[in-house]
Every structure is written in structure tokens, then in C-alpha cells.
Amino acid sequence: MNHSNINDNATFWIVGDADRGLNEARLLNGMLTTLEAQVYEEKRCHWERLQNLRMNVVPFVIDMAHNTLTYNERYEDALREFVRGLVPPFGLRRMILTRVLKADPWIAAGGPALAAVGDVADEDEHVAEFDVFSNLLGLNELFGWAMEPTPSGL
Numbered sequence: 001m002n003h004s005n006i007n008d009n010a011t012f013w014i015v016g017d018a019d020r021g022l023n024e025a026r027l028l029n030g031m032l033t034t035l036e037a038q039v040y041e042e043k044r045c046h047w048e049r050l051q052n053l054r055m056n057v058v059p060f061v062i063d064m065a066h067n068t069l070t071y072n073e074r075y076e077d078a079l080r081e082f083v084r085g086l087v088p089p090f091g092l093r094r095m096i097l098t099r100v101l102k103a104d105p106w107i108a109a110g111g112p113a114l115a116a117v118g119d120v121a122d123e124d125e126h127v128a129e130f131d132v133f134s135n136l137l138g139l140n141e142l143f144g145w146a147m148e149p150t151p152s153g154l
Helices: 006-014 017-068 075-086 092-103 105-109 129-137 139-147
Strands: none
Touching: 017 075, 017 092, 075 092, 075 105
8 A cells, every 4th residue: 555645545534433543553554664664774774874984985085195195294184175175065075074084094193204204214124123122121131041040059
């Protein structure tokens, strides 16, 4: 029964009082079933949209920005302009921009690092982390002490 046609609902008002309650209950049941399906579909689409944003759109936009934008002390403003250029202005832009700004690791760092900075510069020789930290923390002496023979009296 299609409830959108006025003729389908006309019998609802014509029937006598005995059948009226039954028709009302049947009509309401149909409406509630349709509403329940619509609510479920709306929730499913909502979660699917958020999943698409989080797993596809936002990481892709961030990757594009990292490959396109150069070092800039106003990185967040440059990123905003970059997203404005990519995303159409109505509906999606604010949703995507908000999530990109929240997820971009360069925002917290103040932008991409300069290539001349020592911790990101390419090095031919890598110093073993153990040597650096063992000297710093005195681990060499600790291992030396641990390897000493135990006194015979113990």
C-alpha cells in the first residue's frame, strides 16, 4: 500500500468507527516501519561517510599537501588555502578542512621541517643508537661491571 497517494488514505476517513482503529494501527505501523528503515539507512550512511573521510579523503588531502606545500612559517594558513583550492565551497569544504587540520601532523610541528635541520638531513653514515645511548646513560660501565668475575668469597 502506497501512503503517498491521497486516494489510498481516503478510505481511512470513510470507514466506520469499528474499522477505523484497525486502519489507524495498520497505517501507523506502515509509517513506523518506513521511518525505522530510514533512520537505520541514515545512521549507516553517516558512519560510512565518516569512515570514507577518515580513511580516504583526509589522508589523501594531507599527502597532497605535504607533497605540494613548501616550508612556510604560516603552514596552517597555507594548508587552509590549499584545501580551499581543492574542495568545492558548498557542504564538503568545512567538513574536510576541519578534519584535515585536526589530523595533519605538521600542524603540531609548525609545518614541514627544513632540510638543513640535523635530525632530518640525509646522512651517509648512521651512528648506532646503542653507542649514542650507552655513552649517554653509562651502559658501557654497567656491562663492564656485570662481566667482572665474582669474588671467590661470595
